[in-house]
Amino acid sequence: MPEPAPSAPAGPRVAVIGLGAMGLPMATHLVAGLPVTVFDVAADRRALVTAAGAADAASPADAARAADIVLVAVRDQAQVTAALFGADGAATTLRPGGIVVLTSTVGPDAARDTAARLAERGIRLVDAPVSGGPTRAGTGDLLIVVGADPDALRAARPVLDRLASTLTVVGPDPGDGQALKAINQLLAGVHIAAAAEAVALARGLGLDPAVVIDSLAQGAAGSFMLADRGPRMLQAYGEGAEVRSRLDIFVKDMGIVTEVAKDAHVPTPLAAAAQQLYLLGERAGLGAQDDSSVVTVLSPRDGAGDR
Amino acid sequence: MPEPAPSAPAGPRVAVIGLGAMGLPMATHLVAGLPVTVFDVAADRRALVTAAGAADAASPADAARAADIVLVAVRDQAQVTAALFGADGAATTLRPGGIVVLTSTVGPDAARDTAARLAERGIRLVDAPVSGGPTRAGTGDLLIVVGADPDALRAARPVLDRLASTLTVVGPDPGDGQALKAINQLLAGVHIAAAAEAVALARGLGLDPAVVIDSLAQGAAGSFMLADRGPRMLQAYGEGAEVRSRLDIFVKDMGIVTEVAKDAHVPTPLAAAAQQLYLLGERAGLGAQDDSSVVTVLSPRDGAGDR
Known part of the structure; x- marks a missing residue:
């Protein structure tokens, strides 16, 4: 079970799943302000963020075990489903009341389906697809469009506010952001x-x-x-x-x-x-x-x- | 034969053919700085510009007779052909060495064909389609893209500079602007x-x-x-x-x-x-x-x- 580095800052514990073109700079930007654990199938991508102070995880489930918020930044809905609901998926370990922030572009139906499956476990989805590209992801200057109920949004704010320079709340339901x-x-x-x-x-x-x-x-x-x-x-x-x-x-x-x-x-x-x-x-x-x-x-x- | 109003300012004498959405504000803007004669099939459109000081003409030929520059602002190539080469067309009276400024969007081939027909009469074409809409046409704030040889362009400058806030010379040949x-x-x-x-x-x-x-x-x-x-x-x-x-x-x-x-x-x-x-x-x-x-x-x- 990963532990945040001793020097990790206070705030909600964040697991970042997916360290691609967007996930890597988002994770690197988050690690300077919040305790972060990362998972990606590619160990060399994880090493880039652990070098900056993140904890390393062996699977999405491992990353989510000690997390309050799981930020998903994978490519498509197939990867979202695997990262959350696979055998080693984050939803198997994330605590009830925890939050999944879905930053991938997957479409409204996929976001609603994901929210429904998470709700069965008492986990709330913040639908939060991002725009702006890798450079702005690394400087917390993204445009994020959100569909989430106010309570879940409030809980996710420390992460979203750190990543976005413009945050538009489209509506209260997952799928609205998509x-x-x-x-x-x-x-x-x-x-x-x-x-x-x-x-x-x-x-x-x-x-x-x-x-x-x-x-x-x-x-x-x-x-x-x-x-x-x-x-x-x-x-x-x-x-x-x-x-x-x-x-x-x-x-x-x-x-x-x-x-x-x-x-x-x-x-x-x-x-x-x-x-x-x-x-x-x-x-x-x-x-x-x-x-x-x-x-x-x-x-x-x-x-x-x-x- | 129309005469400029006694108070008309000095400069090349301009005939404006076509007083539609763009021709009307262009003519009205030109009349404050140059001697202008106008023709449109609709007498009420002509009246709007003669009230501002332009001379009235009964046909394109009538408008072009005393002009140095004929500015054509009609809808399409069929109207361009009629306005220039019809029985009462401007090309029948415009002096050799005169300039036709074609502001309509007609395509490169049509502009080249028009230039060739005018050249037979010693008339030069400045291909100068305009963008920006009626409001900017009335304030001399158009974007004009020009295809014309440098001599013809120089002769047309008093008109073009009055109409355009941005003038891009694309190339030396009619059709380049189009x-x-x-x-x-x-x-x-x-x-x-x-x-x-x-x-x-x-x-x-x-x-x-x-x-x-x-x-x-x-x-x-x-x-x-x-x-x-x-x-x-x-x-x-x-x-x-x-x-x-x-x-x-x-x-x-x-x-x-x-x-x-x-x-x-x-x-x-x-x-x-x-x-x-x-x-x-x-x-x-x-x-x-x-x-x-x-x-x-x-x-x-x-x-x-x-x-």
């Missing part, structure tokens, strides 16, 4: 794909895409993604962009978006077109590349298809 | 449609769309259009938004975008999906409504299709 996050991802995913079309068309018309982005970014055509991903798309034609957010994350998230929209009987033809683009990117071998590399589906690096 | 404008419209048209999907999905999920827009507009999901058109989309479910930019303009412009992209052999699936949405909006009777009304195609006012 609903707003799905709309966020609809816009983000469509805007990246639109920027890709703009860069590809600029190349096709013989215009300098850097000048095009510069000219348009501040006007009616502007978006956060055009300004952020546009310049990284140009790197796809050079040394390649640093991977800040993997393309296959948008394969997952646009899948959630289109399913949520379908279940609500709302047509979303642009989101559906963007989903196909990310699937094409994954099939082109770009799944682990930066999402900005999707531009090369429309305008290949080698100029294939150019006239 | 190429960049097409990319601008791709992004603008897709972003409006994406905002419509976001608002429709918020409604479908039982979230307050105003809160959703507010929460997301400043983050990674943000765009100029989400912040500008999003709140107007909410008005579509109340008294209806004031018409600032007609929906059928995007039927025309997304038609140009997809044709330009097809001619360049660049796939643009999101632009194509957005084009279909605007066509659906037009078929739903929204062509003369504000473009933000496209949201009602996805989420009808009467709740039809709601579960």
Whole structure:
């Protein structure tokens, strides 16, 4: 059973499950202010946080045993289910009255299902998907959208307030945060794909895409993604962009978006077109590349298809 | 033959052809600084500018007879062709060496064809499509993207500098401005449609769309259009938004975008999906409504299709 390091600060004891692109910087940021235990299947990821003062755990169950709050930062709902309800899952050891903070984007239905299963054990779910990327995760500058009842939210505040610069409480029920996050991802995913079309068309018309982005970014055509991903798309034609957010994350998230929209009987033809683009990117071998590399589906690096 | 009013200021004599949503405020803004003659088929539109000091003309040919610069601000290429090359067209009277400033969005090929026909008469085309909307047109705060040779551009400067707060010279050839404008419209048209999907999905999920827009507009999901058109989309479910930019303009412009992209052999699936949405909006009777009304195609006012 892990023990917090002797020097660990006071406050709720936090177990972080999943030390990927977002979980690692979140855990590292939390460890400076709260007693933290970490678990990830990769020991080298755990070592990065234990070096900063976190306690090491051998399984989610091991991490949750002494915790008040379990923060889940895994990739998708299959991993959430395994991390919580598997043989070594955190729900098997977390005390009744404990809190699970779900930061992954899994969709409203998955969050509601998870909340119901946890409730059977007296555990409360705070649905809290995060946005902002790894850099902001490491500085406590995330946007977090929350669905949780006020009591559970209050209990989770020491963790959420440390991670978020903007915290929006969408509603009292798990799933409410995921609903707003799905709309966020609809816009983000469509805007990246639109920027890709703009860069590809600029190349096709013989215009300098850097000048095009510069000219348009501040006007009616502007978006956060055009300004952020546009310049990284140009790197796809050079040394390649640093991977800040993997393309296959948008394969997952646009899948959630289109399913949520379908279940609500709302047509979303642009989101559906963007989903196909990310699937094409994954099939082109770009799944682990930066999402900005999707531009090369429309305008290949080698100029294939150019006239 | 029209004469400038006796009090008219010095500078190149300008004829403005077309006094629609953009032409009217542009003409009204020009008349305060330059001698202006106006033509529009609607006499009441001309009266609005002659009241401000412009001279009245009975036809494009009549307006161009005493002009140095003819500014064309009509709806589409069919109107451009009629205004310049019809029986009473401006090209029949404009002096050799004169300048036509084409502010309409017509696509690169149409601009090049127009330039070639004008060149036969010794007239030079400054390809100068404008963005920014009627309000900024009336305050000289437009974004203008230019394709023109340096001599023609220099001659057109007194007009362009008075209308634009941002003037981007894309290249030396007519069509270069239209190429960049097409990319601008791709992004603008897709972003409006994406905002419509976001608002429709918020409604479908039982979230307050105003809160959703507010929460997301400043983050990674943000765009100029989400912040500008999003709140107007909410008005579509109340008294209806004031018409600032007609929906059928995007039927025309997304038609140009997809044709330009097809001619360049660049796939643009999101632009194509957005084009279909605007066509659906037009078929739903929204062509003369504000473009933000496209949201009602996805989420009808009467709740039809709601579960």
